[in-house]
Amino acid sequence: xxxxxxxxxxxxxxxxxxxxxxxxxxxxxxxxxxxxxxxxxxxxxxxxxxxxxxxxxxxxxxxxxxxxxxxxxxxxxxxxxxxxxxxxxxxxxxxxxxxxxxxxxxxxxxxxxxxxxxxxxxxxxxxxxxxxxxxxxxxxxxxxxxxxxxxxxxxxxxxxxxxxxxxxxxxxxxxxxxxxxxxxxxxxxxxxxxxxxxxxxxxxxxxxxxxxxxxxxxxxxxxxxxxxxxxxxxxxxxxxxxxxxxxxxxxxxxxxxxx
Numbered sequence: 001x002x003x004x005x006x007x008x009x010x011x012x013x014x015x016x017x018x019x020x021x022x023x024x025x026x027x028x029x030x031x032x033x034x035x036x037x038x039x040x041x042x043x044x045x046x047x048x049x050x051x052x053x054x055x056x057x058x059x060x061x062x063x064x065x066x067x068x069x070x071x072x073x074x075x076x077x078x079x080x081x082x083x084x085x086x087x088x089x090x091x092x093x094x095x096x097x098x099x100x101x102x103x104x105x106x107x108x109x110x111x112x113x114x115x116x117x118x119x120x121x122x123x124x125x126x127x128x129x130x131x132x133x134x135x136x137x138x139x140x141x142x143x144x145x146x147x148x149x150x151x152x153x154x155x156x157x158x159x160x161x162x163x164x165x166x167x168x169x170x171x172x173x174x175x176x177x178x179x180x181x182x183x184x185x186x187x188x189x190x191x192x193x194x195x196x197x198x199x200x201x202x203x204x205x206x207x208x209x210x211x212x213x214x215x216x217x218x219x220x221x222x223x224x225x226x227x228x229x230x231x232x233x234x235x236x237x238x239x240x241x242x243x244x245x246x247x248x249x250x251x252x253x254x255x256x257x258x259x
Contacts, residue, residue, distance in 0.1 A: 001027070002146050005060045005081075007072035008032040012127050013091045013135050017071065018044070020139050029063070031056045067150050069142055075104045087142050092127065093134030095142070095231060097178055098210055099187055141166060141232065149180075149229050163230045164255070167193045167202060170232045171256040174239055177204070180229035181222055185210040188220065189237045194254040200224040203249055205241060221249070 004021055008014065008030040018041055021028045030036065031047045033056060038046045049055040057077040064070055066085035072078055078088040078096040088096040096104065114120070170177050170190045177190050188204035195201070202222045240258050 002143070002150060003027045003029065003065075003068050005029045005064050005068060005070045005086075006031065007056060007060060007070070007074055007077060008036055009056065011071065011091055013071070013132060014039075016132065016136050016139065020136065020143065024143055026143070029060075031059050067146050069146060071139075075101070075108045079105060087146055089135070089138050089142055091135060092131040093136075093138040095138060095233060097231065097233065098185070099178065099208070100233070100235075145229050145231055163224060163227060166230055166232050167224070168256045171258055173232075174236050174258060176207070176233040176235045176237060178210075178229075178231045178233055179222070179227050181227050185229075186220075187233070188222075189241075189258075191240065191258045192249065192251070192254060193224075193256045195252040196221075196249070197252065202227075219243075 002024075004017065004026055006014070006017060006028060009032045011017075014030070017028060018039065021043065022041065025043070027043050027045060028041075029045045029047055030039070031049065033051060034048050036046065036048075038044075047059060049059050057072075057074060057080070060070060060072070060077060061080040061084070064081050064084055064086045068081075068086045070078065070081040070086055070088045071091065072081075072088065073090045073092075075096075078090075079101050081088045082096060082098055082101055090096065167177075167190060169175075171193055176187055178185065178187050180186075186206050186209050188202075188206045190202055190204045192203035193201075200223070202224055204220055204222060205218070206220045207217055
């Protein structure tokens with residue numbers, strides 16, 4: 001059963017989490033060092049941990065399970081949750097993935113080093129209305145993706161799923177997509193999305209495979225119903241590659257195409 005774990009101290013999106021969790025009837029664990037006013041919502045579980053810089057992080061990392069969702073801006077905690085096959089997003093809507101967490105940890109260490117050398121504090125941008133809106137969209141997207149993963153894991157056959165909205169959004173925004181296909185987690189540039197010989201398909205340039213044998217970059221044609229999991233990432237790409245392999249495809253219908 002999918003549950004949500006919130007690093008609740010100074011979390012600015014508690015109301016948004018409650019709204020979306022209520023719609024999906026999900027249990028939410030609000031983990032903090034204290035000082036939070038408990039919610040009267042019956043599906044909210046308030047966990048107050050002992051004092052200590054990492055006490056809340058340790059509780060979440062110890063209790064979170066595969067297919068659960070963590071909400072935190074803490075990069076080391078995000079890394080620990082990803083290692084347990086959970087999903088992680090930040091309050092600003094940032095999606096932490098196996099591909100991006102290494103860079104995030106490196107930047108955190110670099111900023112720590114610069115603070116020690118210069119004595120200056122790292123300046124973080126304030127939380128905006130755009131961050132709040134993006135978080136709502138990403139939270140809904142992640143919950144839907146996790147539900148599909150859970151359904152697929154409980155079935156002998158991969159579950160056919162519709163990722164129409166996510167694919168259209170990714171192509172319109174020229175954003176990279178992380179997807180699971182044929183038991184391999186891949187990162188791709190989505191270029192053409194439509195119907196070919198009666199089957200919904202995605203023509204994409206695969207930049208890398210995170211856990212499978214097909215590591216060589218190149219063009220791939222994916223049957224959309226066979227995609228088990230799909231996440232639209234924050235990273236963008238330049239657009240059409242204008243390569244021959246991209247052009248030699250006939251479509252019955254084109255829903256979206258990168259310009």
